[in-house]
Amino acid sequence: MPTGVALRDVREQLFDAAERVLLREGQNALTSRAVTAEAGVAKGVLHRHFADFDTFLADLVRDRIRRVEHQATALRESAGTGTVERNLGDALTTLFCSVAVAIVGLVTARDTLRAMLRGSGVNGVPVLAEAADMVAAYLGAERDLGRIAPDADVDTLAMMVIGTGHLLFAGRRPGTAPEAEEIRTVVRALLIGVAR
Structure with a gap:
């Protein structure tokens, strides 16, 4: 993943990615890795904004x-x-x-x-x-x-x-x-x- 790229409203970007995964693949496929991959961000981004x-x-x-x-x-x-x-x-x-x-x-x-x-x-x-x-x-x-x-x-x-x-x-x-x-x-x- 590229670093140093500013993310606009990362929370909304992650929420939208989670929604797409949930709708496309169901709740069993909804993992932090799937969400960050769908959002196109590094794995650690989600955990920088949320406790877990x-x-x-x-x-x-x-x-x-x-x-x-x-x-x-x-x-x-x-x-x-x-x-x-x-x-x-x-x-x-x-x-x-x-x-x-x-x-x-x-x-x-x-x-x-x-x-x-x-x-x-x-x-x-x-x-x-x-x-x-x-x-x-x-x-x-x-x-x-x-x-x-x-x-x-x-x-x-x-x-x-x-x-x-x-x-x-x-x-x-x-x-x-x-x-x-x-x-x-x-x-x-x-x-x-x-x-x-």
Whole structure:
């Protein structure tokens, strides 16, 4: 590896490399060596920025949680525009065509990682829990606008949307999505009786 080359935002470079390895080869192939090779940096770079590989993975998960929080803002701002069905379908595609499905498997498979995340206040299933909060906030905003029934239980609906979305996307080739109409059909079925 060349030395003396400045790395722009090395943490993000390493996170993106880890995501590519995770999506392409799965969580068993995710090692510090695989990440640094994918990022095109020397092996020691990761350990200069993180105490150990589990700390790196915990920070990766937290970073991806922050991405969901940014997506939540955009989804909430879409309330009152387009259709609820399309907005939720687009949100599911954005969420699950990213690394979200792979993160769930990673956290499930690594006890140390799961313990580190819980110790830092990350509860539930990382990324999916935040996604359910995102959908609940959006549905709440749509309820306030009268596009969702006033008595709709948006928290339960959000869990149904995220759980069903996870099932739709899990097991597919990374980066691929169900057809938009298939996603909207499922969302439409979940919203029967509450969408206006």
